[in-house]
Amino acid sequence: METNILLDLKDVNKVFGNNHVLKNINLQIERGKFITFLGPSGCGKTTLLRSIAGFYTVDQGEVWIDGEMVNDLPPYKRGTPMVFQEYALFPHMTVFDNIAYGLDIMKRPEGEIQQRVEAAMAQVKLTGLEDRYPHQMSGGQQQRVAMARALVMNSLIILLDEPLSNLDAKLREEVRVELRAIQQELGLTVIYVTHDQLEALSMSDQIVVFNKGAIDQYGTPHEIYYEPKTQYVADFIGTTNFADAKVVKYESGMATVQYGQAGDTVTTETSEKLAVGEEVLLCVRPESLRIEQPEIGEFHMTGLIKSSMFLGEKQRYFLVDEIGKEWIVDAYDIGKKTFEGVVRITAAAEKIHIIKKTDS
Ligand SMILES: Nc1ncnc2c1ncn2[C@@H]1O[C@H](COP(=O)(O)OP(=O)(O)OP(=O)(O)O)[C@@H](O)[C@H]1O
Numbered sequence: 556m557e558t559n560i561l562l563d564l565k566d567v568n569k570v571f572g573n574n575h576v577l578k579n580i581n582l583q584i585e586r587g588k589f590i591t592f593l594g595p596s597g598c599g600k601t602t603l604l605r606s607i608a609g610f611y612t613v614d615q616g617e618v619w620i621d622g623e624m625v626n627d628l629p630p631y632k633r634g635t636p637m638v639f640q641e642y643a644l645f646p647h648m649t650v651f652d653n654i655a656y657g658l659d660i661m662k663r664p665e666g667e668i669q670q671r672v673e674a675a676m677a678q679v680k681l682t683g684l685e686d687r688y689p690h691q692m693s694g695g696q697q698q699r700v701a702m703a704r705a706l707v708m709n710s711l712i713i714l715l716d717e718p719l720s721n722l723d724a725k726l727r728e729e730v731r732v733e734l735r736a737i738q739q740e741l742g743l744t745v746i747y748v749t750h751d752q753l754e755a756l757s758m759s760d761q762i763v764v765f766n767k768g769a770i771d772q773y774g775t776p777h778e779i780y781y782e783p784k785t786q787y788v789a790d791f792i793g794t795t796n797f798a799d800a801k802v803v804k805y806e807s808g809m810a811t812v813q814y815g816q817a818g819d820t821v822t823t824e825t826s827e828k829l830a831v832g833e834e835v836l837l838c839v840r841p842e843s844l845r846i847e848q849p850e851i852g853e854f855h856m857t858g859l860i861k862s863s864m865f866l867g868e869k870q871r872y873f874l875v876d877e878i879g880k881e882w883i884v885d886a887y888d889i890g891k892k893t894f895e896g897v898v899r900i901t902a903a904a905e906k907i908h909i910i911k912k913t914d915s
Contacts, residue, residue, distance in 0.1 A: 558622070561586045561744050562607065567616035569602055576602045578769045580616070584712075584761075587742040589735065591755040594765030595791070600748045603765075604714050605695060607746070608635045614743050621711055631661070634711035636704075644689040644700055650676075650683040654703045675707040679737060694726040695733035702737050714749045719754070731758055752792050756780060764788050782826060785913055789838050796844070796882050798856075800837040800909070805829045810909055812837060814854075816877045821854045823907040841885040843906035846872060846894045854902045858882050860895050874900065 563583040569577040576599045586592050592600040605611045607618060609630035618625050625633050636657070644653050652659075654675055658668045678683050679699040689697055698718075705713045706833035718734075719727045735758045738745050749755055755762045756776040764772045764779060764787075772784045783789035786797065803820060810829050811822040814837055821837075829835065839854070858874030866885075872894065874882045884900055 557807065559585045561621055561777060562746075563617075563619035563826045564603075564607075565617040565619070567603070567607055567613050567618065569599075569611060570614050576768050577613070578767075580770060582763060582770065582773065584744065584746070586618070586744055588744060588760040589738050589758055590744075590746045591759040591761050591762045592746060592748045593750065593752060593755040595750055598765040599768040600714055600750075600765055602714055604746065605750055607633075607712070608714055609633045613911065629798070632732070634709060635714055636708050636710050640690060644697060644704075646689050648688070649685065650681065650687050650689070650692070652702050653700055653742055654707055656704065657708045671707050672703075676705040678741060679703045679704055694730045698730045698733050699737060702734075704745075706741070706743075710743075712744045712746060715745060717748055717750075719749075727754075731761065734890075756792070764791065782908060783838070783910065786836060786838075786910060786912075787907075789910065794841050794883055796839045796841065798839075798880070800835050800836045802829045802831055802833045802835060805831055812909060815856060819855070821904050821907055823909065825909045827909055827911055829909070829911075834912055836912055838908045838910060839902050841883045842869075842887065843902045844882070844884040844900045845902065846886055847899050847901060854904060854907055856900050857897060858900055859897050863893070872899070 560583045562582070564580050564582040567577055567580040568575070578579060580603060592603065594600055602611065606613050606799065609628060611624065613626065620633055620635065644657070648656070651672055654672045655668050663671075673682070676685065679702050681699050681703060683695065684692070684696070689700070692700070702713065703720070719730055731754060737743070747758065756779075758775055761773060762776055762779050763770055766785075766787050772779060772788045774782075779788060779792055783792065783795075789795040789797070798814050799814040800814040802810055803813050804822075808824055808826070809822060810825045811820050811821050812835060856876050858876045860877055861873050863870055863872040869885045869887045870893070872884045874884060876882060882900060886894070
């Protein structure tokens with residue numbers, strides 16, 4: 556019980572017919588963290604969330620919540636309420652009644668409901684707004700109501716399934732900030748499902764990246780972005796350029812790899828265990844590349860600019876190299892300067908990330 560691990564998933568598997576949707580999920584989640592399940596549509600995020608909440612029973616493996624194996628417990632005994640799209644507030648009910656809903660269903664005495672709802676409202680700083688209806692509140696306030704509704708049930712973990720997906724971009728951003736603020740203020744443990752990488756990067760303590768029912772990587776936003784473990788993760792989060800390369804030297808975390816037509820080499824730090832002669836992939840983010848009209852750099856390529864687009868704070872260039880591979884380069888803060896024709900693209904060696912080649 557003293558452990559800081561609130562949720563522990565051990566070899567969880569879920570099968571629908573002949574669709575093996577969750578494959579040996581092992582995951583430990585600490586108290587008070589904001590965790591995001593990230594992945595494209597159909598990779599199993601919602602299925603795992605529902606398996607934690609108890610709406611699905613797992614076919615194999617164990618779900619532990621707060622030191623208790625809950626495989627056989629119904630949803631209402633797990634302390635893991637789920638909040639769905641648009642916070643699932645009832646539009647025709649007042650804020651008070653929305654928050655009291657779960658307690659009403661459980662037929663708690665009137666006095667207890669009054670007291671618990673008031674306490675939850677105070678926690679999320681909504682005292683005084685009991686009689687309002689959802690449409691009379693801002694998006695951020697509605698989010699607070701949704702959280703109060705979960706809190707009032709003495710939740711251990713709050714599960715949010717794409718709660719912002721129906722909001723417009725501006726409101727989404729406002730509510731994101733609000734949601735993260737409430738979570739941090741109250742030290743809540745939240746699992747948030749999304750397929751939006753920006754949402755995941757900006758809100759989470761830890762991100763779980765799903766790939767076809769399995770976890771490809773579990774790490775901080777920084778780790779996921781800068782040290783993706785697989786090509787799938789590198790590709791899914793942000794934009795990445797890849798180049799084939801071969802390890803020519805590897806020594807205590809430093810690798811020298813050979814790349815490109817001319818057989819140039821670059822030496823960079825890596826957390827991968829590599830072998831000399833191994834074929835690897837070299838990854839560089841568009842913002843790590845610089846465009847120059849020909850000169851020298853640590854990592855360099857020659858490319859022909861095919862097109863570009865203005866994206867506000869940056870100009871994004873699309874190039875092709877000598878072997879016809881496309882490269883994406885972001886140029887920041889360049890004012891009126893534009894590049895065209897054949898250019899050299901360079902990146903500092905420490906901006907080069909190496910990953911192993913895998914099938915997926
Ligand atoms: N109740 C169900 N019965 C049968 N198959 C299901 C059921 N629920 C989900 N699936 C299947 O399981 C797979 C994973 O679905 P899931 O909803 O978990 O994905 P997801 O990553 O949450 O995607 P999305 O972002 O679209 O919700 C899909 O192939 C889906 O068709």
